[in-house]
Amino acid sequence: MQRIGVFVCWCGSNIAATVDVQAVADALAKEPGVVFATNYQYMCSQTGQDMIQEKIKELGLTGVVICSCSPRMHEATFRRTCEKAGLNPYMVEIANIREQVSWVHKDKAVGTEKAIILGRAAIAKVQLNTPLIAGESPVTKRALVIGGGIAGIQTALDIADAGFPVDIVETKPTIGGKMAQLDKTFPTLDCAACILTPKMVDAGQNDNIRILSYSEVEEVKGFVGNFEVKIRRKARYVKEDLCTGCGLCMEKCPQKKVPNEFNMGLDNRTAIYIPFAQAVPKVATIDANYCLMLKNGKCGLCSRNCTAGAIDYKQQDEFIEEKYGAIVVATGFNPISLDKFDEFAYSKSPDVVSSLEFERLMNAAGPTGGTLLRPSDRTHPHTIVFVQCVGSRCDASAEKGKEYCSKICCMYTAKHAMLTREKYPDTEVYVFYIDVRTPGKSFDEFYRRAVEQYNVHYIKGMVGKVVPEGGKLKVQASDLLDNRQIHIDADMVVLAAAIEPDKSARPLATKLTASMDTNDFFTEAHPKLRPVESPTAGVFLSGTCQGPKDIPETVAQAGAAASKVIGLLVKDKLIGNPCVAKPNELMCNGCSSCEKVCPYGAITYEDKPFRGPNRTTLIRRVACVNPAVCQGCGACTVACPSGAMDLQGFSNRQIMAEVDAICK
Amino acid sequence: MQVKENFTPTIVAFCCNWCSYAGADLSGNNRLEYPANVKIIRIPCSCRLNPMFILRAFQRGADGVILCGCHPGDCHYTTGNYYARRRMTLLFSMLDYLGIEKERTRVEWVSAAEGAKFAQTMNEFVEAVTALGENKRLEDLRCKQ
Numbered sequence: 017m018q019r020i021g022v023f024v025c026w027c028g029s030n031i032a033a034t035v036d037v038q039a040v041a042d043a044l045a046k047e048p049g050v051v052f053a054t055n056y057q058y059m060c061s062q063t064g065q066d067m068i069q070e071k072i073k074e075l076g077l078t079g080v081v082i083c084s085c086s087p088r089m090h091e092a093t094f095r096r097t098c099e100k101a102g103l104n105p106y107m108v109e110i111a112n113i114r115e116q117v118s119w120v121h122k123d124k125a126v127g128t129e130k131a132i133i134l135g136r137a138a139i140a141k142v143q144l145n146t147p148l149i150a151g152e153s154p155v156t157k158r159a160l161v162i163g164g165g166i167a168g169i170q171t172a173l174d175i176a177d178a179g180f181p182v183d184i185v186e187t188k189p190t191i192g193g194k195m196a197q198l199d200k201t202f203p204t205l206d207c208a209a210c211i212l213t214p215k216m217v218d219a220g221q222n223d224n225i226r227i228l229s230y231s232e233v234e235e236v237k238g239f240v241g242n243f244e245v246k247i248r249r250k251a252r253y254v255k256e257d258l259c260t261g262c263g264l265c266m267e268k269c270p271q272k273k274v275p276n277e278f279n280m281g282l283d284n285r286t287a288i289y290i291p292f293a294q295a296v297p298k299v300a301t302i303d304a305n306y307c308l309m310l311k312n313g314k315c316g317l318c319s320r321n322c323t324a325g326a327i328d329y330k331q332q333d334e335f336i337e338e339k340y341g342a343i344v345v346a347t348g349f350n351p352i353s354l355d356k357f358d359e360f361a362y363s364k365s366p367d368v369v370s371s372l373e374f375e376r377l378m379n380a381a382g383p384t385g386g387t388l389l390r391p392s393d394r395t396h397p398h399t400i401v402f403v404q405c406v407g408s409r410c411d412a413s414a415e416k417g418k419e420y421c422s423k424i425c426c427m428y429t430a431k432h433a434m435l436t437r438e439k440y441p442d443t444e445v446y447v448f449y450i451d452v453r454t455p456g457k458s459f460d461e462f463y464r465r466a467v468e469q470y471n472v473h474y475i476k477g478m479v480g481k482v483v484p485e486g487g488k489l490k491v492q493a494s495d496l497l498d499n500r501q502i503h504i505d506a507d508m509v510v511l512a513a514a515i516e517p518d519k520s521a522r523p524l525a526t527k528l529t530a531s532m533d534t535n536d537f538f539t540e541a542h543p544k545l546r547p548v549e550s551p552t553a554g555v556f557l558s559g560t561c562q563g564p565k566d567i568p569e570t571v572a573q574a575g576a577a578a579s580k581v582i583g584l585l586v587k588d589k590l591i592g593n594p595c596v597a598k599p600n601e602l603m604c605n606g607c608s609s610c611e612k613v614c615p616y617g618a619i620t621y622e623d624k625p626f627r628g629p630n631r632t633t634l635i636r637r638v639a640c641v642n643p644a645v646c647q648g649c650g651a652c653t654v655a656c657p658s659g660a661m662d663l664q665g666f667s668n669r670q671i672m673a674e675v676d677a678i679c680k
Numbered sequence: 681m682q683v684k685e686n687f688t689p690t691i692v693a694f695c696c697n698w699c700s701y702a703g704a705d706l707s708g709n710n711r712l713e714y715p716a717n718v719k720i721i722r723i724p725c726s727c728r729l730n731p732m733f734i735l736r737a738f739q740r741g742a743d744g745v746i747l748c749g750c751h752p753g754d755c756h757y758t759t760g761n762y763y764a765r766r767r768m769t770l771l772f773s774m775l776d777y778l779g780i781e782k783e784r785t786r787v788e789w790v791s792a793a794e795g796a797k798f799a800q801t802m803n804e805f806v807e808a809v810t811a812l813g814e815n816k817r818l819e820d821l822r823c824k825q
Contacts, residue, residue, distance in 0.1 A: 086705045087722065088697075115708030116720055120799070126716045133719060531758050539758070551758050595724070613727075615758045649757035650728030654767065666724055672736050678719040679690055679740035 018079040018143050021052040021071050022135065025059035025084035027114055032057075034118040034127040040083060044135045049143055051075055060090050068094070069101035079107045079142035083135050085114040104147030106594065106665060111138040133678060140673035148594035148664055151643040155241040156341040157585050160185065162233055162524065163346035165193020166212060166567060167559025167574045169219050171344050174578030176224035180585045183338065184219065185247055186229045187520065190295035192216055193348055197278065197372060199379040201567060202431040203462035209381070213294040220296040229297055232520075234335065236343070236527045239618070239645040240554030241590050243340045251331040253302035253310065254288075258326035261290060261298030265318035265327070274306045276383070280373040282391060283383035288318045288327075292381065300326075342554050342581040343528065345538055346574070347521045349560040351513040352407045356416040360403065360511055365484040366391040368509045371425070374432055378439075388440060390508055393487070397507030400436060401491050402429050402447040403479045407514035409450065418514045418535060423564035425512035426453045430466045432510065437470040446473045446504060448493055456566070475502065482509050515564055529617035530555050538562050548577040552616060553645065556580050595665035596646035597653060599639040602626070603660035606637030610652035610661050618645035619652060689743035689809045691718045693802070694733070696726045698756035699791045700748030706795030714802035718746075725749070726787075727760035731771045734785070738775075738818040744784045744809035748798070751789040761789070779817040783808045 022044045026032035037055040045053035052075055056064050059082060071077060080103065082094050087110040095105035113131040121127040159175050161168045164186030172182040184191060195201075196216075198208035219225050228247060235246040269286035276285040278292055287306040290298060300318075308315035309329055319327035351372050354362040362368045367390050369377070380386035390397050404425055410417030426449070433445045452474065454460040466472045477494040484490075491504040517536040525532045530550040531539045538557050541549040548557050558577040559570040584590075599610075601624065611619040621637050628634035639661065641652075650663045662668055695701040701722050707714065723729060726749025734745045747768060749761040765787060772785045786805055790798045 086701075086708075088702060088705060112705075112720070112722075115705040117716075119708035119711055120713050121716045122713065123716075130716045130719070137719070137721070613763060615760075647757060649725040649760045650723070651725070651757070651760055651763050654727060654730045654763070663724070663728060666728060668730060668732065671721060671723065671728075671730075671733055674721050675692060675733055675737045675742075676740055678692055678721070679737055679742045 018049045019051045019075065019077050020049045020079040020081060020139060020142055021068070021075065021077040022050055022054070022081045022083065022139065023059055023064075023068055024053070024055040024113075024135075025064070025082065026055060026057045027085060028057065031084070031114050031118045034121060034124055035113055035131045036124060036128040039128050040113070040131045040135060043132045044081070044083075044139065047136060047139045049079070050139060051077070059084050060093055065093075065097045068097055072098060072101040072103050077103065079109075079145060081109050081111060081135060081138045081142055083111040083113045083131060083138070086110075086112045086116070104149075106148040107142065107145050109138040109142045109145065111135045136680075137674040137677040140677040141670045144667065144670045144673055146664070150594045151592040152589045153241050153592065153644040155585060155587050155590060156243070156339040158182070158338070158340050159342045159344065159581050159585065160243070160245055160338070160340040161344045161346055161558075163193070163348055163559070163561070164188070164191030164227065164229065165346060165348045165559065166195040166215070167348065167561075167570045168193070168344070168346035169215050170571050170574035171346060171558045171578045171581070172219055172225050173215065173222065174575050175581050175585075176222045178582045179224070180582065181224045181226070183226045183228055183340075185231050185233055186227065187232050188291065189230045189252065189299070189301040190291050190297065191219065191227060191229060192292075192295070194372075195567060196292065196294075197375060197379075199375050199382075200431060200435060202427045203456070203458045205431070205435075209294065216294065216296040227297060229299075230301060233524060233527060238339075239642055241341045241584070241644065243343055243554065244337060245340055245343070246335055246337050249334040249336060251304075251333050252299070253304070253307070253327065253329055253331045254300045255326045255328050256297065256299050258324045259299040260324050261295075261300065262323075263290060263300075264321050264323070265300055266290065268317045268321045270315065270317060271306050271308055274303060279376045279383045280370070282373060282376055302327075342556060342584050344556045344558050344577050344581060345521075345524065345528070345530065345550070345561050346558040347518045347524060347561045349515040349564070350518055352418070352516050354406065354511060354513055357406060357511070359481050360406065360479065360509065361482040361484055361489070362511060365489060367397075367484070367489060367507065368482060368511065370511050370513045371428060371432065372513075374510045378432070378435060388436065396440065398442065399444045399504065399506045400446070400508045400510060401479065401489070401504055401506040402433060402445070402510045402512065404429055404447065404449045404512045405478075406511040418516065420535060420564065421453065422514045423453070424515070424566050427456070427459060427462070427566065429510075429512050430463045430472075433472040434466040434470050437472060444473070446475060446506075448475050448477055448479050450476070450478065477502075515560065517561055521561055528552060528555050529615070531615070548573055548580055553647075554584065590644060592643050593648055594643070595648045595663065596643045597641045597648065597650065597661055597663050599641060600660045600662065601638045603658050604638040605658055605660075606639065607657065609655045609657060610639055613651040613655045615649070615651070616645050616647055618642045687810060687813060688715075688717045689806065689814070690741060691744045691746065691806060691809060692737045692742050693718050693720045694723050694726070694729050694745070694747045695720050695790075696749045696756075696761075697722055697724050699750035699754065700798065702792035703748070703790040703794045703798040706792065707799040708795075710795045712795055712799035714799045715806040718802045718806060725755065725757050725760035726764035727757070729764060729767075731767060734771060734775075735818065738780060738815060739820045741815070741819050743812075743815040744786075744805060746786045746788060746801070746805050748788050748790045748801070751791055754791065780815065781812055783812055784815060
């Protein structure tokens, strides 16, 4: 039997005005196990807390019930108070007689009666409380960043600057991501390469950063502070430590007809390639789908010409296993496939391009050397039509496109229109829009400059159809403000395609047990207050994997994610919440019901020896809960068919004792 | 079932710690009244509610049981309230079969900002249960003193 002390708080007149505190204390003093009951004006004051501590020591209390304000208010305070007096903090229960009694009921008799019942329920619960000790787990002081775009690079740099080692895993042969493909960046029009490539070099040269390019995360085990990750280093058939990136192999490679993904397939590259001149690491990679040597065993030109002897046709995928304390997801985005948008003739005419393709056509390092030429006949276009919201803000019932706004398209379309007009003032530029959304620093000024200074024709309305005809693109559209149909003979049409999370995000989320929304964007732990943390402890989010973002927002979020990672890695030990699930191994039959409902992957199974009949030993599969991962929701406790799983601090018996006390 | 004069039903309200318990606190902060026969039990998440607890409540003489949790999609533990919703759908239809009217059981989503909704829900629920009268089904008479 516990020795319970009951402390009824007046909260000035907040409680005492509608609850007879003396009567409550007197009634609760008669409950079984209660050795002391009192009331006091302000239990949370220093004097009140001192009294509680005194009584714990004087009477040897093993449990404390405090009838006061909501546990959301002062549970932590009273737990600390009791801990200082040598009582386990989880032997304290609060009966909420302010928010849920005195403030919602006016009749004193009614309030007093309810307060007594709530006090009884708390006493009944405390009778069954057991001292709980928060578990500790060590922290591996190394971080993993998945994705090497601007988000991943910035996160890695910030973590590395704080002195922690970071690995960047990038599936492409180089880091840089989408930003490396961009020409200029809005709203300042500084060139993307000029601001990104120094950061790439910084990352490449930072002693704390290891770049694992051409690699993928294969398997993730463990939990916050103690992740064990298996990484596949894909065979690039070039020894990374020997290759100097001289590019001689690319000159010699006879297979020159490989679509160049960095230039959005607008030109070709060789089978052995470095994606772009400023790649980090600057190491060649052989594309096994096209290499003549790997396909037919005949060629070997690159190997013969490589002075460093870096080519290795027999290279195999390698696996490395590493421990990390924290994982940052920075898998980024891709423009959606435009194949379903037949009305814009994207697959029929090479002169209908996506915005990212247009970006490469304008880029000095792109397939045309920065001269804007039509892909079909390499002539200069005189009329260009930009179409916004292609696949963004679509009807949920439509089978193509996304419901959300892709956020960046209004601004980059304004940029494209402006750059075109600046470089080629003889070009007519039309932009069709639903709304122009420019809520950002200097964004609206930028858009107005496109309209007012550069005379870009902004037309509110959507393009209905694009028909390639006689070397031209016949554009049919509506002008909603003028309420008329428009026909334009365009030379090029540029589609601002919606952006979607990278395809690798979904399988990665499964590996990390991180949750996603219906659009495959990673969900944050709280949409407003914890925007860079995933609900899975130790997994953080950076950049567009969480939602559409422009570069400044991505960099800001990358820094925020890094600061959260640093905050985790500086700790030597993580102290957990002891109110976690705990299986009774004697009752568990290893059925896996609990594992299936656990949102955190906290439950695993182990074969354990148990005493069988006649001094035999039985090996049985039983559930094990990792207290560092379990968040204590209790989903498993209800799913367990044998009732073996229980939640500490909110056990079945405790809650039923409360039910009994209330229904008595 | 006859309705007694001045019958006040016993109502057990299970509230999840993150949304509904805070919503109940908020109706206190805003001094929004609801009947005193509603007694709240705090649970970490609506998915912690074992059907056993509801059966126990009816066995011990509760006249109505209500579960409040975070709105779908807002669960602190991401998916807990979805589990709760499914489990309660099954349990309530079974209880209905056993003669415990559907009006005696209820699931309601109350966010931490919905103090008014909490008070209103409790007022409506108590009214509905009062109209049904005392619950005799499942009640374990041995528990009566």
